[in-house]
Amino acid sequence: MTTKPVLSWLESNEPASLSRLIDWLKIPSISTDPAFKAETARAADWAADHLRQSGLRVEILPTGDPAGSGHPIVLAESDAAPDYAGPHVLFYGHYDVQPADPLELWDSPPFEPVIKPAAGPVGERIVARGAVDDKGQVASFLEALRAWKETTDQTAGGVRFTVLLEGEEESGSVNLDRFVRQNADRLGKCDVCVISDTGMLDRGKPAITYGVRGLAYTEVILHAADRDLHSGMWGGRGPNPISELVKVLAQLWDADRHVTIPNFYDGVRKITDAERAEWDALNFDQTAALKEIGLGPDADIGEAGFSPLEREWARPTAELNGIIGGYTGKGAKTVIPSHASAKVSFRLVDDQDPEKIAESFFEFCRKRTPPGCRWEFLNHGGGDPATVATDSPTLAAARSALKSAANGTEAALIKTGGSIPVAGMLKKELGLETIFMGFGLADDRVHSPNEKFELDCFRLGARAHVLLIDELRRMNSRS
Ligand code: BES
Ligand code: MN
Ligand code: MN
Secondary structure: OOOHHHHHHHHHOHHHHHHHHHHHHOOOOEOOOHHHHHHHHHHHHHHHHHHHHOOOEEEEEOOOOOOOOOOOEEEEEOOOOOOOOOOOEEEEEEOOEOOOOOHHHOOOOOOOOEEEEOOOOOOEEEEOOOOOOOHHHHHHHHHHHHHHHHHHOOHHHHOOEEEEEEOOHHHOOOOHHHHHHHOHHHHOOOOEEEEOOOEOOEOOEOEEEOEEOEEEEEEEEEEOOOOOEEHHHHOOOOOOHHHHHHHHHHOOEOOOOOEOOOOOOOOOOOOOHHHHHHHHHOOOOHHHHHHHOOOOHHHOOOOOOOOHHHHHHHOOEEEEEEEEEOOOOOOOOOEEOOEEEEEEEEEEOOOOOHHHHHHHHHHHHHHOOOOOOEEEEEEEEEEOOEEOOOOOHHHHHHHHHHHHHOOOOOOEEEOOOOOOHHHHHHHHHHOOEEEEEEOEOOOOOOOOOOOEEEHHHHHHHHHHHHHHHHHHHOOOOOO
16 A cells, blocks of 8 residues: 555644644643643553554553652553564654743743744744643644544554653653663563654654653752852852862863863774764754854854864763852842752763763762852753664654655754763663654754754654555565
8 A cells, every 4th residue: 555545644634733742732841840740641651542543552550669659651562463574673763842931032832832823934833841742742743643543544544553651851860771771671572662752853854863862860969068168258268169069060171171080081983984984974053053042253162172063962072050058049149058069961872881881970079069068969860862873764764754755855864962861771671673754853842941942843744654654564584
């Protein structure tokens, strides 16, 4: 059969598909905030129902230790057609979202999705927390499953899928590692993982992402006196933990913006000449990207000796994500606080190890302990970097599906600076490769107020997933 009826089902049922997505986006599944635990579970139930309606066997599995302390994982399976000879595909996505704050910067409430005209000359977009990250992208896959079921009465077009939807990606996937290990025999039967949680090169320019960075997320607290002090009496006479903390943190980079932590760059893979050439050929416009976020060309700063794309895709960084200390209310208060703290994270590349990096950073701080002060260190976890194979038959199938979905535009091979911890876990624990086939745009405001997903991108995603299923059914090798 041809895919024509399946693709036209998508077109004629689009209003219903969008209203389903809107229902899902209305559920505030903020995984990091315990106040939203019940809502997060409701978002899992919602996805489970959707998958069931498309004919898959679905389980909602508790996570955490004690069991149920984490957010549930939705695990669904489709039976393959008797003559199916393609790979067993693990589809991964996440149904949790980032917190929506600051609420006052949203033009419409984050959990009341609206469809609005796009900023450009054509099209529309859906605006809500989770629109592109990741409910909208997962929905493009769910609708493809539905389209196959509705038009052929065959679950997932006869392709063997295991679908894993996580509810803790945005809070560091803290229970996923254990889940993967405990379900290694089931997940290990899969041949390859497909994830739709990344971006495209640009509007109308589809891409496959072959690498994500890793992350080590820490917090350091510098303690001084056992109480807050009057800065008139104590200023100049004892340690101010805020001043001392920022002096230590400022030493994290040298004048060329290389990270100064000893052994930080151990294991970092060199960018090959071939990669350099391929990335240069993408003609990435850094000046335009800076302009989009309100900055001029002089803001093109970062580690010396590397291009902007190289810095995002293949170089590790140290970032301060928050500094807390002293008086932050209205007006003035002359105080020397008892302590000050900072959230410090590191984006990592192959083959850096997040645990080692966090430990080296703590050691860096210890060596610089300001007189009279004491450190407290917290490791908030993170994830391994992952670079995936670009030569597999499944990847070729995905590229071909993307190309037809985009009416002949070839998919680019790109990397991203973001992190998706599951990819590293699957590789390390099960030897699984991942294919990142994502549909976000650089201006989607991921994690920000007014997050959006262009309907054109949603459509492209749904079509690409329909066509990927078709490619898979026609494959005859397991890889
Ligand atoms: N979907 C993103 C990762 C991403 C962002 C890929 C931008 C491509 C472009 C994911 O949901 C995410 O936000 N990951 C976190 C991971 C962290 C919480 C462990 C990240 O990258 O900060
Ligand atoms: Mn995501
Ligand atoms: Mn995210």
